Amino acid sequence: MPTPVTPNPARSAAHPAPTLIQRPPLRGPVADELRRRIIAGELRQGERLFEDQAAAELGVSRNPVREALQQLAHEGFVHLAPRRGAWVAEYSDERARHVFEVRGALEVLVAGLAARHRTPRHLGELDEVLAGGRDALAADRMGELPALNARFHALLVDAAANPLLADMVDGLIHQIQWLYSRRVRERAAWSWEEHEQIAAAVAAQDVPLAERLSREHIDKARAGYFAAPPAEPGRATDPVRAVGSEATH
Amino acid sequence: MPTPVTPNPARSAAHPAPTLIQRPPLRGPVADELRRRIIAGELRQGERLFEDQAAAELGVSRNPVREALQQLAHEGFVHLAPRRGAWVAEYSDERARHVFEVRGALEVLVAGLAARHRTPRHLGELDEVLAGGRDALAADRMGELPALNARFHALLVDAAANPLLADMVDGLIHQIQWLYSRRVRERAAWSWEEHEQIAAAVAAQDVPLAERLSREHIDKARAGYFAAPPAEPGRATDPVRAVGSEATH
DNA sequence: TCCACGCATACTGTATACAGCAGACAAAGG
DNA sequence: CCTTTGTCTGCTGTATACAGTATGCGTGGA
Numbered sequence: 001m002p003t004p005v006t007p008n009p010a011r012s013a014a015h016p017a018p019t020l021i022q023r024p025p026l027r028g029p030v031a032d033e034l035r036r037r038i039i040a041g042e043l044r045q046g047e048r049l050f051e052d053q054a055a056a057e058l059g060v061s062r063n064p065v066r067e068a069l070q071q072l073a074h075e076g077f078v079h080l081a082p083r084r085g086a087w088v089a090e091y092s093d094e095r096a097r098h099v100f101e102v103r104g105a106l107e108v109l110v111a112g113l114a115a116r117h118r119t120p121r122h123l124g125e126l127d128e129v130l131a132g133g134r135d136a137l138a139a140d141r142m143g144e145l146p147a148l149n150a151r152f153h154a155l156l157v158d159a160a161a162n163p164l165l166a167d168m169v170d171g172l173i174h175q176i177q178w179l180y181s182r183r184v185r186e187r188a189a190w191s192w193e194e195h196e197q198i199a200a201a202v203a204a205q206d207v208p209l210a211e212r213l214s215r216e217h218i219d220k221a222r223a224g225y226f227a228a229p230p231a232e233p234g235r236a237t238d239p240v241r242a243v244g245s246e247a248t249h
Numbered sequence: 250m251p252t253p254v255t256p257n258p259a260r261s262a263a264h265p266a267p268t269l270i271q272r273p274p275l276r277g278p279v280a281d282e283l284r285r286r287i288i289a290g291e292l293r294q295g296e297r298l299f300e301d302q303a304a305a306e307l308g309v310s311r312n313p314v315r316e317a318l319q320q321l322a323h324e325g326f327v328h329l330a331p332r333r334g335a336w337v338a339e340y341s342d343e344r345a346r347h348v349f350e351v352r353g354a355l356e357v358l359v360a361g362l363a364a365r366h367r368t369p370r371h372l373g374e375l376d377e378v379l380a381g382g383r384d385a386l387a388a389d390r391m392g393e394l395p396a397l398n399a400r401f402h403a404l405l406v407d408a409a410a411n412p413l414l415a416d417m418v419d420g421l422i423h424q425i426q427w428l429y430s431r432r433v434r435e436r437a438a439w440s441w442e443e444h445e446q447i448a449a450a451v452a453a454q455d456v457p458l459a460e461r462l463s464r465e466h467i468d469k470a471r472a473g474y475f476a477a478p479p480a481e482p483g484r485a486t487d488p489v490r491a492v493g494s495e496a497t498h
Numbered sequence: 499t500c501c502a503c504g505c506a507t508a509c510t511g512t513a514t515a516c517a518g519c520a521g522a523c524a525a526a527g528g
Numbered sequence: 529c530c531t532t533t534g535t536c537t538g539c540t541g542t543a544t545a546c547a548g549t550a551t552g553c554g555t556g557g558a
Contacts, residue, residue: 023511023549024331025331025332025510025511025512026511026512027319050538050539051539051540052539052540060512060513061513062540063312063511063512063513063514064511066316066540067315070276070316070319070320071319082273082274082540083274083519083520083539083540083541084519084520084521084539084540085539085540086540095413098411098412098413101358101411101413101414102358102411102414102417104358105354105355105357105358106355108354109350109351109353109354113350162347164325164347164348164350165347165351168351168417272519272541274540274542275541275542276541299508299510300509300510301509301510309542309543310543311510311543311544312542312543312544313542315511331510332509333509333510333549333550333551334509334550335510
């Protein structure tokens with residue numbers, strides 16, 4: 001059994017598990033691992049998923065796997081057919097369009113709410129991230145941008161102060177990671193200036209401007225996606241960098 | 250065991266279940282029933298939910314109940330704490346604000362996409378629904394309006410031609426039903442004219458107008474919600490009419 | 499009287515067992 | 529040769545069994 005999700009005893013003999021450890025239900029780690037494999041291209045679109053096979057492979061029983069599959073189906077990574085089983089979902093340009101449409105609407109909302117509700121703490125952290133991005137750009141350390149990108153957008157979501165919205169955006173981010181993982185990515189550099197402008201609008205609490213800039217930001221990301229050549233089918237363009245990279249533009 | 254979800258043999262002896270019956274997984278009916286009880290106020294906010302108790306009551310085992318609870322948690326009806334159990338979620342004005350914020354963004358998107366992608370078939374059905382609404386209003390048969398309301402909004406979602414968006418709106422509708430079920434409802438009549446206007450914009454493929462009208466429509470619904478006096482805590486204002494009524498404004 | 503600790507209980511999380519549907523293959527009939 | 533039907537296998541859906549953790553209460557001490 002390769003890749004056991006959690007060595008089931010979960011705590012080494014030494015300490016009697018100070019209640020703080022709070023081992024999370026296996027469905028979480030299992031879903032994370034399956035999602036990772038799908039995004040990384042280790043599981044290809046259309047590929048059949050068997051409950052007991054995955055269970056054996058991850059060293060758990062079928063129950064957590066079933067629950068994880070249902071979550072992944074809700075997130076759009078997996079297709080479930082009652083009494084027939086589970087498949088890795090098929091991505092397509094049409095599906096990408098749908099994702100970008102919804103994400104556009106939600107990100108505009110995020111920007112507007114962030115402009116309304118941001119606190120000094122958010123502004124401080126935004127400044128930090130933006131400075132980090134400027135430095136990375138100046139020093140040509142492009143490898144740091146994806147993580148900073150993610151932090152920037154996560155900060156806005158946090159500032160928006162709407163947990164329901166946060167959940168939805170979160171679910172979409174995974175899917176966009178998946179989509180981007182099979183396209184060439186090249187927006188990292190010139191999208192940073194857009195972040196600076198959005199942050200300024202948020203700081204100024206200029207709601208319409210923040211919404212407009214966010215809309216344009218997403219529109220450009222979408223355009224970049226559809227302009228990029230598709231990667232090898234079934235394999236991430238670059239298994240190491242691709243996962244969790246440009247997804248958060 | 251009151252209210253068995255499905256008498257487990259699922260088919261009476263007579264016919265050998267012509268494959269068309271396609272008995273759906275129990276998690277679906279179970280989730281529907283629990284959701285219904287929550288919306289109807291039979292299960293009160295903050296009330297503890299026990300897996301085996303629900304299982305016994307519905308005549309199924311714990312597994313389908315677990316899966317249903319996870320789905321309901323995702324929909325926002327239930328709060329899950331690992332190893333501690335499930336509670337009926339607590340609604341609050343803050344939560345209502347969050348729901349309306351997200352729904353606003355999504356409905357505006359729906360209206361815009363519907364204006365872009367609507368087909369003659371959609372226009373025909375919209376006309377039907379609108380005519381039905383006019384008739385009901387003229388004849389003072391207000392009881393028919395909620396269903397027509399729901400059909401109207403469902404039609405727009407269908408015309409928007411984005412399954413991902415459809416899923417999200419669907420999830421929100423349940424929650425809004427819940428919210429509305431404990432407020433006095435009185436928007437049925439005068440909101441119908443807004444529907445006519447939105448439909449006209451959709452028919453004319455005037456995207457900005459459809460979006461603007463939709464935004465105003467939702468804003469008024471929200472204002473109406475917060476202006477209305479809260480109902481008895483833990484009980485729907487009117488168990489019969491409340492469920493599935495104004496929710497789709 | 500109040501607090502701390504330990505025990506008991508009841509519930510969740512996980513594993514396993516069982517039943518039934520669905521697809522595949524093979525054999526028989528047209 | 530093609531179609532149809534029967535059987536067989538493998539998987540899902542559901543039920544049940546087991547283990548471990550969280551809470552409540554009781555008891556002991558300060």
